[in-house]
Amino acid sequence: xxxxxxFGSPRVHGNTDLLLEEALKPAREAGHEVVLFKLNFMNIRPxxxxxxxxxxxxxxxxDGMKEVYDAIRIADRFILASPIFFFALSAQTKxxxxxxxxxxxxxxLLKKTIPAGPHGRKGLLIVVGGMKKEDGIHCxxxxxxxxxxxxxxxxxxxxxxxxxxxxxEILNHPTAMKDVYEAGKRLIS
Ligand SMILES: Cc1cc2nc3c(=O)[nH]c(=O)nc-3n(C[C@H](O)[C@H](O)[C@H](O)COP(=O)(O)O)c2cc1C
Numbered sequence: 556x557x558x559x560x561x562f563g564s565p566r567v568h569g570n571t572d573l574l575l576e577e578a579l580k581p582a583r584e585a586g587h588e589v590v591l592f593k594l595n596f597m598n599i600r601p602x603x604x605x606x607x608x609x610x611x612x613x614x615x616x617x618d619g620m621k622e623v624y625d626a627i628r629i630a631d632r633f634i635l636a637s638p639i640f641f642f643a644l645s646a647q648t649k650x651x652x653x654x655x656x657x658x659x660x661x662x663x664l665l666k667k668t669i670p671a672g673p674h675g676r677k678g679l680l681i682v683v684g685g686m687k688k689e690d691g692i693h694c695x696x697x698x699x700x701x702x703x704x705x706x707x708x709x710x711x712x713x714x715x716x717x718x719x720x721x722x723x724e725i726l727n728h729p730t731a732m733k734d735v736y737e738a739g740k741r742l743i744s
Pocket of ligand 1: 564565566568569570571572637638639640641642643683684685686687688691718719720721722723
């Protein structure tokens, strides 16, 4: 199986990073191919709403999204991992998602769905926020659902954590590491 993972935090070794690496462990242990995009360190311009993708389903902006588009097309499993920033997915994550408007055009205007391989296409959303309020999770979930459906991923699970703020604090959470490991295991089962 091919697994594509998106790391949406700017904080290396932070909470999202730790959660994502743990979620990827079952896939790595099983020898699956993992492609990890560290979005903060990539050159991904925000969508320009230029309409360039509407007739072909292909984005005309030439940047780091090229390898993301290629990976999304052929992967079987997808992990989107982001901190909550201002009650939503991080800007790094959202910029990548917005650029998937090209897939939206392909699917909804040109009526072409990305074909699934023999393992189907499934997703996992991992979000972590420092506050107690759940609005950020709901907002992230709504956007992630639109993202997954746009890239022809018909089902996804969500694992979320609140009140985790300091760098690496997730390691003090009683169940988080086990929760994401198990979620990663279910993703490839
Ligand atoms: C710009 C910014 C905005 C934030 N907004 C929220 C928020 O709206 N809700 C929340 O629960 N946490 C918020 N936080 C806290 C982060 O979600 C929290 O620190 C998280 O653990 C960061 O994960 P990371 O270590 O992977 O970067 C915000 C942090 C930053 C830097």
